[in-house]
Amino acid sequence: MKLIIFDLDQTLVDFISVHDEATQELFKSFFSVDARLTDIDFAGRSLSDNFRELGKLKNVPDATFNEKSSRLFEAYEDAFDRKIPADASRHILLGARELLERLSRTDNIIALYTGDSPGIVASVFRVTELGRYFSFCLYGTEVATRADMVKLAIDKAKKMARRNFKGKDVVIIGDSVRDIECGKLFNALTIAVATGFHSAEKLSEAGPDYLFDDLSDSAKVMRAIG
Numbered sequence: 001m002k003l004i005i006f007d008l009d010q011t012l013v014d015f016i017s018v019h020d021e022a023t024q025e026l027f028k029s030f031f032s033v034d035a036r037l038t039d040i041d042f043a044g045r046s047l048s049d050n051f052r053e054l055g056k057l058k059n060v061p062d063a064t065f066n067e068k069s070s071r072l073f074e075a076y077e078d079a080f081d082r083k084i085p086a087d088a089s090r091h092i093l094l095g096a097r098e099l100l101e102r103l104s105r106t107d108n109i110i111a112l113y114t115g116d117s118p119g120i121v122a123s124v125f126r127v128t129e130l131g132r133y134f135s136f137c138l139y140g141t142e143v144a145t146r147a148d149m150v151k152l153a154i155d156k157a158k159k160m161a162r163r164n165f166k167g168k169d170v171v172i173i174g175d176s177v178r179d180i181e182c183g184k185l186f187n188a189l190t191i192a193v194a195t196g197f198h199s200a201e202k203l204s205e206a207g208p209d210y211l212f213d214d215l216s217d218s219a220k221v222m223r224a225i226g
C-alpha cells in the first residue's frame with residue numbers, strides 16, 4: 001500500500017487560461033495594474049505566494065496588498081468559478097482520468113496537494129468530477145510550504161490505514177521542479193510530468209525517479225508507481 005500524492009494544475013488539469021484571466025481581472029480592479037500569472041514562475045507554488053510575488057513585481061505597496069489580500073482571495077474564487085467552462089473535458093490532461101481510475105481499483109491511498117485554495121479546487125471538481133478519486137486534499141493556501149502539505153498527508157494516511165508511510169511508500173506526481181524537490185525532502189518516489197511550465201530538461205535536472213512527457217501511458221505510470 002502506498003500513499004500517492006498528485007499535484008493538480010498542469011499535472012491532472014490545465015485551467016491556466018482561467019487562472020490567468022481571473023488574475024488579470026482582479027489585479028486590474030484591485031490594484032490598477034496589468035498583471036498576468038505567466039509574468040512569474042508560478043509553477044508548484046501556492047496562490048498566496050504567487051499573488052504576493054506578482055504584487056511585488058508590479059510595484060504594489062506591501063501595505064496596499066496586505067489590506068486587500070483577503071478580499072482579493074474571495075474575489076478570485078468568485079471570478080474563477082464564473083469563468084471556468086461547464087464542459088471541462090478538454091481541460092483534463094491526457095491520461096489523467098484513466099490513471100486515477102486504475103489507481104482507484106488498488107488499495108493505495110490517493111491524495112491531492114495543490115497550491116490552490118479550497119474554493120478553486122471545489123470549482124475544478126464541480127466541472128471535472130475528479131474529486132471522487134481522492135481520499136483527501138491539502139491546500140497550499142492553508143499551510144506555509146508544499147512540504148507541510150506532504151507532512152499532513154502522511155499523518156492523515158497513517159490514521160486512515162493504521163500504518164506508517166515512509167520513503168518510497170510515498171509517491172509524488174507533479175509537473176514542477178518544486179514537486180520533485182519537495183518529494184526528495186521525504187525521500188519519496190518522485191514522478192515528474194512535462195505537461196507544465198517547467199521543461200523536461202529542467203525537470204530532469206532536478207533528478208526525479210521517473211520523468212514522463214504526459215500521463216497518457218497509464219500502464220507505464222502504474223509500473224513506475226510500483
Ligand SMILES: [Mg+2]
Nearest residue numbers: 007009010175
Ligand atoms: Mg502543478
